[in-house]
Amino acid sequence: MSQTQVLARKWRPRNFSELTGQEHVVRALTNAIEQNRLHHAYLLTGTRGVGKTTIARILAKSLNCETGITATPCGACSACLQVDTGSFIDLIELDAASNTQVDHMRDLLENTLYAPTSARYKIYIIDEVHMLSKSAFNAMLKTLEEPPAHVKFVLATTDPQKIPVTVLSRCLQFNLKQIPQAQIAEHLKRILSQEKILYDTSSVQLITRAAQGSMRDALSLLDQAIAFGEGKIEEAAVRDMLGIIDQSYLFDLLETMAQKNGARLLSLADEMEAQCFSFDSALQELAVLLHRIALAQTVPQVISADTPEYARIFTLAKVFTPDDIQLFYQISLHGRSDLNLAPDEYAGFTMTLMRMLTFMPDDLSANNHLLQAPSAHNKQPTATNIIQSAISEQPLQHISPVSEGVGADSSSFDWPQLIPQLKLTGMAKMLAQHSEARVLSAEKIELCIPDVHKHLLEKKYQDKIQAALDTFFGKPVVLNFSIGSITGLIPVVLQQRAEAEKQAEAIAAIEKDPIVQEVIEQFDAKLIVSSIKPFQEDKGGNTNER
Incomplete structure (x- = not known):
């Protein structure tokens, strides 16, 4: 039974025309070979698996093909066939990672003085050349300065910055790109x-x-x-x-985010943990999905109709604004980078979701109908129906929104009160929410942000806050930012505390409601507190369930 050859070897390109994704290198080498403008040393740089060694071997065939020096080696002569099989005696391949010492390099360089056994050129391919010791580089440098005419060096590395400048300056360098x-x-x-x-x-x-x-x-x-x-x-x-997460979980997370259902978000995170999904991979895949949604919003024509979950991508593109998606993308990236600092991956992942939820705009629910499928009317009363009816008939007492009277002429206002009236969105809102006001007046505002959130201090976000303040006060305001220790509670913490208190009040009000108590006793029912949502007053004074 013959042994199956691995695909990476079986499908290794045999000539430049078969090479994928390195057209700029192929064009330069092809032109040089056709014009007979050959260099004595080539340096190929790039990440793993992008074609460095493959190009080096094709170059060896091009220089030694029995048909002559050509950019299109025949692939059939003895030289071409021996290079392909790794048996070409005048092709010397060295792994510098395993041969770092100067003795190995000296032995190799001594052989450069001898003419090729049967070929036109003796080719030296040195892989991971950056691993050579300093003395080994010095030994190589002498040969690179005055190379024999029959010798060609092809150096390959994933880390060119570790190669001495004296060596770099004597090589013709080609940077291989990651393949699209x-x-x-x-x-x-x-x-x-x-x-x-x-x-x-x-x-x-x-x-x-x-x-x-x-x-x-x-x-x-x-x-x-x-x-x-x-x-x-x-x-x-x-x-x-x-070990890639099922995409349906990611769509469910974003759809639940649009509905501002924190309890359901945590439930989904629990399901993902039960499935032993990697939360690092989940955040990576979430960022990929958010990128696709951003493309659907800005350049929809690049999303192919045969893309998996095509319809759900474009539905979410309509539900969220571009600013929301950009914000979520940034939060996903930062959440992933901070994952190893979290108490555990679950905490880091759920905190990232809660951060997205915290900075959601208040008016997003206008598009939520795009996500909600119609449900059948249930004519038979159940404990759940009775409780829901009781909740809808008796609105909860709610916390009043920030007073609209606070403004430029007010002598008493604070930063947490001012932020909602600036109508900030996205990362600018995030920057404001994580800042503490050290100086706050209609003429000058100085904000301090803790070191852990200094990545938010991008100029474009500061400029958005500056423009919002100028509009609010009706005149230019001096705005300065600094990085330091926070002495009190920043707005985002105050907001979270207020929401927690509001939720606690809602739960307490439901638990004390006589109709709810009667249903619990009559049906031996259990109150699911995670399903309770406080009411929010809109600008017209009406109460709406969130």
């Missing part, structure tokens, strides 16, 4: 079709995204997926293999 996801996906589909393996587009997209621009990683993951799926590739199996 679309090109990786098309290449994987082409391979799967030729290998006659069944697949779905969603699975390929998941593998492509997980590869992070590395074609070798993509092919290795593809090999793994084929084995995992027993010869076919399906989305559910690929998600399990990669």
